[in-house]
Amino acid sequence: MGELSVSKEIILGALSTVQEPDLKKDLVNLGMIKDVELGIGEVRFTVVLTTPACPLKEKIRQDCEEAIHRLVHPDLKISINMTAEVTSLASSDPLIPGVKNVIAVASGKGGVGKSTVTANLAMALKQSGAKVGILDADISGPSIPVMFGAEELQPLVQEVNGKNRIQPIMQYGIKMISMGFLAPSDSPVPWRGPMMTQALRQFFGDTNWDELDYLLIDLPPGTSDIHLTLVQLIKLTGAVIVTTPQKVALSDATKGLQFFNQAGINVPILGLVENMAYFTPVELPDNKYYLFGKDGGKKLAEKYKVPFLGEVPLIQAIREAGDEGKPIASTEGPSATAFATIAANLAQQIAIRNASTPRQ
Numbered sequence: 448m449g450e451l452s453v454s455k456e457i458i459l460g461a462l463s464t465v466q467e468p469d470l471k472k473d474l475v476n477l478g479m480i481k482d483v484e485l486g487i488g489e490v491r492f493t494v495v496l497t498t499p500a501c502p503l504k505e506k507i508r509q510d511c512e513e514a515i516h517r518l519v520h521p522d523l524k525i526s527i528n529m530t531a532e533v534t535s536l537a538s539s540d541p542l543i544p545g546v547k548n549v550i551a552v553a554s555g556k557g558g559v560g561k562s563t564v565t566a567n568l569a570m571a572l573k574q575s576g577a578k579v580g581i582l583d584a585d586i587s588g589p590s591i592p593v594m595f596g597a598e599e600l601q602p603l604v605q606e607v608n609g610k611n612r613i614q615p616i617m618q619y620g621i622k623m624i625s626m627g628f629l630a631p632s633d634s635p636v637p638w639r640g641p642m643m644t645q646a647l648r649q650f651f652g653d654t655n656w657d658e659l660d661y662l663l664i665d666l667p668p669g670t671s672d673i674h675l676t677l678v679q680l681i682k683l684t685g686a687v688i689v690t691t692p693q694k695v696a697l698s699d700a701t702k703g704l705q706f707f708n709q710a711g712i713n714v715p716i717l718g719l720v721e722n723m724a725y726f727t728p729v730e731l732p733d734n735k736y737y738l739f740g741k742d743g744g745k746k747l748a749e750k751y752k753v754p755f756l757g758e759v760p761l762i763q764a765i766r767e768a769g770d771e772g773k774p775i776a777s778t779e780g781p782s783a784t785a786f787a788t789i790a791a792n793l794a795q796q797i798a799i800r801n802a803s804t805p806r807q
């Protein structure tokens with residue numbers, strides 16, 4: 448390598464030509480470059496991404512290397528430490544000060560796999576390195592405890608700073624609380640509106656969530672009192688709608704979209720997930736059978752101009768994993784990959800949303 452005179456300013460100058468592809472601003476201006484250090488013929492620095500699940504991680508790394516090699520010196524050795532700090536909408540919500548993003552997972556129709564998608568998205572986000580929690584508010588059928596093998600567990604109440612706090616259950620590194628922990632599934636007592644509201648309030652305000660990057664809320668199907676209470680109680684980062692490609696499911700999903708979009712509620716739709724997009728039998732893994740029609744979710748997303756986060760196949764192993772209390776995203780294989788892709792797309796949409804909304 449020839450005579451080389453490099454300063455931190457020169458490096459930052461080169462990196463200020465690299466754009467964050469989603470946020471459409473340069474990395475230096477976004478404050479994403481940290482700890483630039485120079486050695487002989489070498490530069491080291493840290494790139495702080497907006498989520499550990501960033502699908503553009505490799506592209507950003509390559510763009511940094513390319514800019515420095517092109518603008519500073521082609522032989523400079525570059526060591527980049529890729530880290531992440533999840534962004535948030537407001538500086539903090541007084542009810543849950545340590546929680547950065549609250550995401551509602553909703554569906555129009557029941558049984559479309561909303562809880563399965565919630566459980567596996569949480570798992571995939573956790574595996575990317577994020578701190579994740581689930582609040583199961585689906586009183587019509589609280590399935591999160593079953594899907595995480597936690598149906599026999601009971602959250603403890605502990606005194607913290609003189610106040611009683613519910614300790615969430617921790618399974619697979621995910622903190623969770625569920626209506627199912629309060630009311631046994633065979634309980635004959637129906638939940639009344641005020642009880643649900645009270646429970647939801649406690650799940651936020653009296654639960655020791657500590658610090659979380661993403662708190663996913665598994666909502667009951669349709670739209671209910673719980674939906675209204677939720678949007679009044681907490682500033683949501685946004686909502687995810689789960690649907691199958693079937694006509695009735697799509698028409699109900701539209702109602703879900705409209706609920707969050709309506710004036711006075713104004714919760715942004717972070718995206719749509721198409722579950723049971725096609726059936727793949729175990730013995731013919733390359734065959735796809737479009738039992739409920741093709742691309743229904745994708746087309747609905749296009750029609751309402753909301754992001755399409757991805758599709759999940761109808762696979763026996765997904766159901767079995769749910770029943771066994773071990774979400775499929777915690778294993779390896781095509782289903783886990785599908786959920787990892789959807790989780791990365793969701794994390795990306797959250798980062799875009801947070802960057803486009805002024806902090807309060």
Ligand SMILES: Nc1ncnc2c1ncn2[C@@H]1O[C@H](COP(=O)(O)OP(=O)(O)OP(=O)(O)O)[C@@H](O)[C@H]1O
Nearest residue numbers: 557558559560561562563588760761762765766769
């Ligand atoms: N992609 C899939 N492949 C196979 N089985 C699935 C898939 N998605 C969901 N299931 C199964 O379908 C059933 C319903 O799923 P789930 O409980 O997640 O739906 P839901 O929309 O949350 O229902 P609810 O109406 O109770 O809110 C479960 O037995 C689940 O294991």
